[in-house]
Amino acid sequence: MPLDRPAPLLSPVVLRHVAGADHVLTAEALAFLSALQARFGLRLHALMVARARRQERIDRGELPDYLPHTREIRQGIWQAAPIPSALEDRRVEITGPVERKMMINALNSGARVFMADFEDATAPSFANIIAGHANLIDYRDGTLEHAVDGKHYRVGPNPALLIVRPRGLHMAEANVLIAGNPVSAALFDFGLSLFHCGRALAATGRGPFYYLPKLESHAEARFWNDVFLFAQDRMGIAPGTIKATVLIETLPAAFEIDEIIWELRDHIAGLNCGRWDYIFSYIKTLRNHPAYILPDRAQVGMEDAFLATYAARLVKVCHRRGIHAMGGMSAAIPVRGDETANAAAFARVRADKQREVGMGFDGAWVAHPDLVPVAKAVFDAEMTGPNQIRKPRQEWRIEPAMLLKPHQGRITEAGVRLNIEVAVEYLAHWLQGRGAVPIHNMMEDAATAEISRAQLWQWIRHGAEVETATGPRTLTVAWLGELMQAEIVRILDRLGPTGFHRGHYASAARIVQNAATAEILPDFITLPAYAVLNALD
Template identity: 55%
Template structure:
């Protein structure tokens, strides 16, 4: 453990094999410089979020900012992206374990987004092992041998371009302290990857390219832009070398897309429709409004007006600024043991990707290598060039009312039970160190789990009436939770259930769903439980 001082980062974590390759003296000094320069400013930005939520809770609604009207109406564009990012028609995403990285880079996708965020459970072992694996991937040496099957995995000669998503600005990393407090996890993930790999990537004709999650304002985009300027200067790279795509996955950010692009215009690689977190944010930001209670998660599809409005506005905004407009994730995965269900799932993916390319998106996301070719075929058929940035969507006119229109549909006990099953099982896996979990033929991550628990909280908080005419009360929820836990024990088997972490997961899910105070992110209280279960509190 490094000695603590007011200006130095201290590592408070168990040793991980190979961590000396990541936590070098120089890398830790770079983290210290990032923390010293940006931590106080980030605290102010998070306080701004809190104050804005107070306004939402008392009836204020998001709107386009009058003070930035000049940016929205001005004639400007983002800097061109390098050739390696010009064609992004299919991007695959996943956590940073060695096998996943190899399979994703070899998948035939144009881009692999290595994810330290929603599909990664942030154990120290996962984080450090992920950084080691990415170092090897950048240098083309990454290999893996499956201990169960003996199968060996190695990188192909031609691989997808690599992008990295650090954790969100709201998350701490308890293992890395600055001034006696956990350092912002976003700076830890970004800093370690950038420091070790940026110069190697640029020497090989690629670059340090990132995805930025859960931004809520253009001030937060400005924060990241300044981080990029600082980092590039620190290692001697020209300004604008870093490129970053911002996920528009919060309700406030949907009203500041022009402004976010403008702040990052030197470093921008466009915007992405983070649809699942966007639904979660819609519920969260309007949580006190009884008129904004959503129907079943399964009914909140991309055809709902508020989602159609947001995705088409994103395309229009990006193309006006000569930036990529990336589509979202279809969470369906191939179903190996049921041909008919697999056919239906693939049809839904096909329809989703066809809608995106016809709307003007320049690329899309998949969660499984088995869907790469399907998505590629659709984009190849309708997008002849590397992108369709030249396609302006002047026909799109979106108002604040369009973005805030509450989706229509039913609230059902079936939907409630599905939310409970997904939420509990995802949290149980997350507490075992798994952040990306196939459940009921969908790939679930923290974003979809957030929808599950947030929706239950919203229904209980507003005593929403379900389709049977009965309100959802605390008592009804707890009875159904017990029934679903009994069902999972029967389905999974007592041994698997009792040896897992279902007790902690169900307790956490219940607390998040019934608490009087809404918890902003499930991963914050879950992180404390994760640390205790996987390694004890860092010391």
């Protein structure tokens, strides 16, 4: 290995005690990671600094807008490279963590695509991450099987197409050091999956395919494009073989959709409406602006205001550029033994997918195998071909102010309490190693905790009036503390004095409380939580 490319540093304890580490973290794989980090690490750091500088400008009063210096790209007549046949029909995609049994069930669900999620649906303990990459290797080899409680699970003969979502550019993998610094988590997940599976997937025409999360600018899209070019060259894979779908789940990215596609034009297959993270990003980006306070989360729907505009713009631009517009997640999940709850869940999913297919989306996400037939039936009825890319939406004229228009509604004590409950409940499970958590018949991931704590911060920061049974009341740090204490008492009563995970709830409550009452809204609650997760791990 060249002297200017230090070997990743791993503890022998890690290799001995983390299952699959010796299989995943081979010398050759680590050398590939080292090459990626050496080539792109400093550039990634500069991009994160650029994010912070833009946020500072917005905090001082500047609002997001279309970029004047990229007008020619937005107005130009051009299209991205053709989509490979394996990705032509994506009418139903299922997402989930990289846990072995859940991967097998998702691959066998009947969905066209399974997104194996190393990001928001996976708590990134090192054991979870390494196990996920070991599962990808077994998928490559046709040996992805699982036996538990006398039951045996294996991938069927016609599995869903696999797309991998690495962690976001802002995350680090603290358990692998290069030159004394943690390796980028995004490069770690991308690099390992490509090194172990890229050639095999390329040989069959079924990959390698990726979802790229939380991009905020076309400069970040250019970064990924250069990573793809470098990695393809190193791995002996033809340029343009890697195909990526970008999640438009940040407010700044919604203003740069054309530019993001342009930067990735040889590697892009589509864009996706990451609606839950997008709500969080809206709050975070406009955090200093009282005109953009949002009501209770339940009142922030896709049918109007900034969410409806964002969805319309995504479809319009994607179809103009010849790529897929993928709809968002339907998080409702069935409840075993409760037909009434199931009927309600199926109805919500059906209505959501009817809205999406009517807008022109080419497919959408579900969170549970039982919901695949529901979503598929909607798209089968309304979409006669493999997609709707040839269905233009150029009549929609979208001005910048429309992408910023806030939803109107009430802020209620019930909404405050629900945000506290969901944020603490989810984060406690996350600290236990679970990234996909059913809460109130919804499959929640990290975006749930982010929205919940960001809303609490926004309401405190701007002195929002909360509707209570005794009249309006301003949400303050002191009142939030009282409500948080009441929630913890309720949780501990439920767990009982010997509840094994009591400490996780206490840690989760502290993290949520600190994030909701910080002077400046923290960028991601998962960053301080990751330090706790590693300590517990």
